[in-house]
Amino acid sequence: MIETKEGTPVLPHHRLAFDxxxxxxxxxxxxxxxxxxxxxxxxxxxxxxxxxxxxxxxLGVAGTLRHADLGRRLDGVSQRMLTRTLRHLERDGxxxxxxxxxxxxxxxxxxxxxxxxxLTSMMPxxxxxxxxxxxxxxxxxxxxxxxx
Amino acid sequence: MIETKEGTPVLPHHRLAFDxxxxxxxxxxxxxxxxxxxxxxxxxxxxxxxxxxxxxxxLGVAGTLRHADLGRRLDGVSQRMLTRTLRHLERDGxxxxxxxxxxxxxxxxxxxxxxxxxLTSMMPxxxxxxxxxxxxxxxxxxxxxxxx
DNA sequence: CAGCATCCCGTTTGATACTG
DNA sequence: CAGTATCAAACGGGATGCTG
Numbered sequence: 001m002i003e004t005k006e007g008t009p010v011l012p013h014h015r016l017a018f019d020x021x022x023x024x025x026x027x028x029x030x031x032x033x034x035x036x037x038x039x040x041x042x043x044x045x046x047x048x049x050x051x052x053x054x055x056x057x058x059l060g061v062a063g064t065l066r067h068a069d070l071g072r073r074l075d076g077v078s079q080r081m082l083t084r085t086l087r088h089l090e091r092d093g094x095x096x097x098x099x100x101x102x103x104x105x106x107x108x109x110x111x112x113x114x115x116x117x118x119l120t121s122m123m124p125x126x127x128x129x130x131x132x133x134x135x136x137x138x139x140x141x142x143x144x145x146x147x148x
Numbered sequence: 149m150i151e152t153k154e155g156t157p158v159l160p161h162h163r164l165a166f167d168x169x170x171x172x173x174x175x176x177x178x179x180x181x182x183x184x185x186x187x188x189x190x191x192x193x194x195x196x197x198x199x200x201x202x203x204x205x206x207l208g209v210a211g212t213l214r215h216a217d218l219g220r221r222l223d224g225v226s227q228r229m230l231t232r233t234l235r236h237l238e239r240d241g242x243x244x245x246x247x248x249x250x251x252x253x254x255x256x257x258x259x260x261x262x263x264x265x266x267l268t269s270m271m272p273x274x275x276x277x278x279x280x281x282x283x284x285x286x287x288x289x290x291x292x293x294x295x296x
Numbered sequence: 297c298a299g300c301a302t303c304c305c306g307t308t309t310g311a312t313a314c315t316g
Numbered sequence: 317c318a319g320t321a322t323c324a325a326a327c328g329g330g331a332t333g334c335t336g
Contacts, residue, residue, distance in 0.1 A: 021268050022208050028274045041198060043277050043284060048196020050189060060170050067298055078330055083299055093287025105297050114283055120169050121276035127172075128269035129191050135262055136191060139241025215318055226310060231319060253318050
């Protein structure tokens with residue numbers, strides 16, 4: 001069983017600065033719930049997707065890339081999953097697909113303004129994950145050690 | 149086929165402010181790749197999880213909640229999925245579980261500092277999604293109309 | 297080159313019933 | 317009350333082969 005550990009700080013009451021952020025978060029959630037609850041996870045779902053963030057990031061850095069270029073930059077991706085990912089991102093308006101209608105085929109992908117917005121909005125979260133990577137690993141170890 | 153539409157602004161070159169953010173993103177990605185590439189998606193994967201964000205948010209607002217309380221606040225969740233979600237969040241050190249060892253059973257959950265950090269770091273992304281929800285729906289409609 | 301079709305596997309999610 | 321057990325369905329992800 002997992003108990004509250006002395007090393008894990010669990011404050012009985014919130015800090016004031018955090019409370020303000022919670023208020024904003026509450027408002028944000030309510031606004032989303034009214035509009036479309038599914039949309040939230042659908043958009044944020046790209047974060048949990050294995051390749052989506054890699055594609056968005058690669059396009060952000062390179063500007064415009066072809067299918068094969070992306071496949072080379074994303075280590076281990078199959079054509080099938082790359083195509084699927086690109087379709088999903090395109091469907092959500094995050095990337096733009098440009099088919100030159102040539103033979104041999106030439107298709108390029110680039111970020112839309114929406115895609116750039118997502119990338120920039122992800123930045124704080126991104127850096128937070130990096131800063132707290134050690135904390136995550138420590139939590140994992142503690143959990144695994146405890147459940148043994 | 150989906151072509152680049154006139155209504156979808158696709159800049160051939162990047163804007164300067166965006167470029168700087170990309171630089172930072174590049175650095176962030178490199179830092180993560182060196183450390184542990186899997187960790188990134190694993191942590192961010194909570195965003196794509198159906199109930200994780202709801203749990204984190206509910207605990208952020210309420211402070212401390214019991215299993216049944218959470219079940220009531222998350223509309224449509226089954227006990228099974230709630231338990232699974234709580235275990236995953238606990239394993240990653242985002243929430244703390246406190247078992248009072250009483251009869252009848254009493255178990256409470258609350259955010260750890262790490263969980264609070266995630267919630268606050270998600271805020272910019274959160275509000276961005278809300279601001280751009282109409283744009284997403286428009287993109288969806290355009291895509292669906294085009295692929296018909 | 298871009299990407300679709302097919303088959304396959306493991307995970308996620310859920311409904312229902314049961315337990316300490 | 318706070319779970320666990322079980323079964324079934326949906327989805328994500330990958331390997332391979334084929335097409336315009």
